[in-house]
Amino acid sequence: MLAIGVIELLSLLIGFSPSASIEAALPGVDVPDLEAPELSGAEVGPLSHVLSWFSVGRLPFLALLVIFLTGFGLSGYIVQWAANSATGSALNPWIAALPALIGAGYATRYLGRWLGDIFPRDQSEAASRSELVGSYATIIRGEAKQGQPAEAKTTDLRGRTHYILLEPGEPGMTYSAGDRVFLVGRDKNVYRAITRLTPPQE
Numbered sequence: 001m002l003a004i005g006v007i008e009l010l011s012l013l014i015g016f017s018p019s020a021s022i023e024a025a026l027p028g029v030d031v032p033d034l035e036a037p038e039l040s041g042a043e044v045g046p047l048s049h050v051l052s053w054f055s056v057g058r059l060p061f062l063a064l065l066v067i068f069l070t071g072f073g074l075s076g077y078i079v080q081w082a083a084n085s086a087t088g089s090a091l092n093p094w095i096a097a098l099p100a101l102i103g104a105g106y107a108t109r110y111l112g113r114w115l116g117d118i119f120p121r122d123q124s125e126a127a128s129r130s131e132l133v134g135s136y137a138t139i140i141r142g143e144a145k146q147g148q149p150a151e152a153k154t155t156d157l158r159g160r161t162h163y164i165l166l167e168p169g170e171p172g173m174t175y176s177a178g179d180r181v182f183l184v185g186r187d188k189n190v191y192r193a194i195t196r197l198t199p200p201q202e
Contacts, residue, residue: 001069004062054108058116067115068108075103131156133183137166137193144168144175149190154183166191 055064079099083091090096135154140163142150149165156162168175169184169192181193 001066001073004066054105055112055116059112063115064108064112067111068104071107071111072100072104075107076100078103132162132164132191133186135183137164137181137183137191139166139175139177139179139181141177143177144193146171146173150175150177152181152191152193164191165189166193168192169194 059067076096079096080090083089083096132154135156137152137154139150139152144150144152144167146168149167152164152166154162154164166175166181166183167190168181173195175181175193175195179195181195183191183193185192
């Protein structure tokens with residue numbers, strides 16, 4: 001954790017930020033809040049479940065990594081202290097690592113959510129999501145109906161891939177995996193789309 005901070009500080013002196021580089025290399029993922037009641041009917045894939053659980057998208061990647069490492073270290077100390085108090089000896093490090101990983105996971109989830117509410121992501125991230133409106137997307141999982149979003153994949157103007165939830169903007173329409181649609185609006189975490197497979201002729 002200290003090494004990450006030192007590297008980040010030194011790199012800023014020469015005008016290079018590892019945080020920004022990692023953020024640019026990672027695909028942009030519009031992670032839904034799986035506990036939100038308005039998304040209770042959405043078909044969300046395993047990747048979105050995992051990313052949402054670990055608060056990915058609420059804080060920068062390196063901030064979440066620091067939280068995870070800190071949680072892992074503190075949980076490990078607590079586990080070994082409890083084992084030493086109960087049995088008089090410490091656990092094998094590999095055995096102690098298992099509950100420490102669980103503690104780190106929960107620390108990342110809840111502390112990441114809390115800090116994400118206090119320090120929201122910068123406006124460039126919001127702008128990146130907003131500019132997806134007007135682009136094409138491909139359904140990759142589920143069946144999209146009004147009130148029942150499905151997962152789709154699209155690309156922003158910077159060439160970054162985004163995995164989003166969308167539903168038809170046209171009454172009675174249904175989109176299935178493989179369908180290519182045009183994004184025309186956004187309501188919170190759900191995008192609205194219409195069937196428009198070819199761009200208009202000039």
